[in-house]
Amino acid sequence: MSPLLSAREVSIFYGSNEAVKKVNLDVQRGTVNALIGPSGCGKTTFLRAINRMHDLTPGARVTGHIVLDGQDIYGPGVDPVAMRRRVGMVFQKPNPFPTMSVFDNVVAGLKLAGVRNRDQLMQVAERSLRGAALWDEVSGRLNTPATGLSGGQQQRLCIARALAVEPEILLMDEPTSALDPASTAKIEDLMGELKKMTTIVIVTHNMHQAARVSDTTSFFLVGDLVEHGPTAQIFQSPKDERTEAYVSGRFG
Numbered sequence: 482m483s484p485l486l487s488a489r490e491v492s493i494f495y496g497s498n499e500a501v502k503k504v505n506l507d508v509q510r511g512t513v514n515a516l517i518g519p520s521g522c523g524k525t526t527f528l529r530a531i532n533r534m535h536d537l538t539p540g541a542r543v544t545g546h547i548v549l550d551g552q553d554i555y556g557p558g559v560d561p562v563a564m565r566r567r568v569g570m571v572f573q574k575p576n577p578f579p580t581m582s583v584f585d586n587v588v589a590g591l592k593l594a595g596v597r598n599r600d601q602l603m604q605v606a607e608r609s610l611r612g613a614a615l616w617d618e619v620s621g622r623l624n625t626p627a628t629g630l631s632g633g634q635q636q637r638l639c640i641a642r643a644l645a646v647e648p649e650i651l652l653m654d655e656p657t658s659a660l661d662p663a664s665t666a667k668i669e670d671l672m673g674e675l676k677k678m679t680t681i682v683i684v685t686h687n688m689h690q691a692a693r694v695s696d697t698t699s700f701f702l703v704g705d706l707v708e709h710g711p712t713a714q715i716f717q718s719p720k721d722e723r724t725e726a727y728v729s730g731r732f733g
């Protein structure tokens with residue numbers, strides 16, 4: 482099957498600084514893909530390019546091609562707002578809409594798209610909250626403020642919010658780095674279920690996490706994609722000695 486996402490010769494510049502250098506990467510449908518590497522190597526920069534977030538950063542420039550399900554997202558005539566609807570994003574720190582209830586947070590994207598039918602919104606809210614393994618904890622408090630949830634619950638709420646609009650791909654930028662170990666474990670457990678619904682690209686600093694949750698791993702080093710392959714191979718028998726040094730904890 483053709484990959485869901487193909488990056489071809491993708492370079493990303495901040496002014497004259499080339500933070501990502503001619504990256505080629507394929508992501509298969511229904512998989513979890515981890516981006517690993519030391520601080521400042523370009524993982525987040527690459528992730529954000531998949532959502533055209535650099536359009537909003539003054540001085541940032543993306544060259545090359547990122548093809549999502551057959552469409553070059555940087556192609557002429559592509560509307561970035563429409564394109565971003567196909568891509569979900571979960572950030573490092575949970576960022577629920579603070580003035581909204583749990584329910585309104587989950588269905589915010591649908592409401593923005595004009596859906597008003599209460600039954601339909603309820604169905605989507607339940608499906609998304611179940612998908613994010615949060616339903617049982619919040620089904621009795623859907624109309625209470627989202628800010629009343631714990632940090633881990635807020636992050637799963639953000640995952641539910643992303644799932645509600647059925648993204649083709651879900652980008653997660655260190656989604657557990659602000660969470661305690663129990664909440665982290667819950668989100669890691671969730672990954673296997675999430676990939677039945679969508680395709681995931683996750684940036685993580687935590688190599689154990691990458692090894693636990695991902696099918697493929699990409700190792701970045703100062704802007705280069707040094708090695709990409711099945712996670713077991715990257716961690717147990719990497720081909721490049723720099724990957725070997727990193728995954729065995731000798732630097733980074």
Ligand SMILES: Nc1ncnc2c1ncn2[C@@H]1O[C@H](COP(=O)(O)OP(=O)(O)OP(=O)(O)O)[C@@H](O)[C@H]1O
Binds near residue numbers: 495522686
């Ligand atoms: N908005 C920005 N403006 C200018 N330079 C930036 C910007 N964002 C990132 N950079 C630079 O681009 C390079 C890659 O940064 P990036 O945040 O993508 O790395 P990272 O691998 O995600 O790091 P970390 O693991 O610390 O989050 C770094 O040299 C960083 O300083």
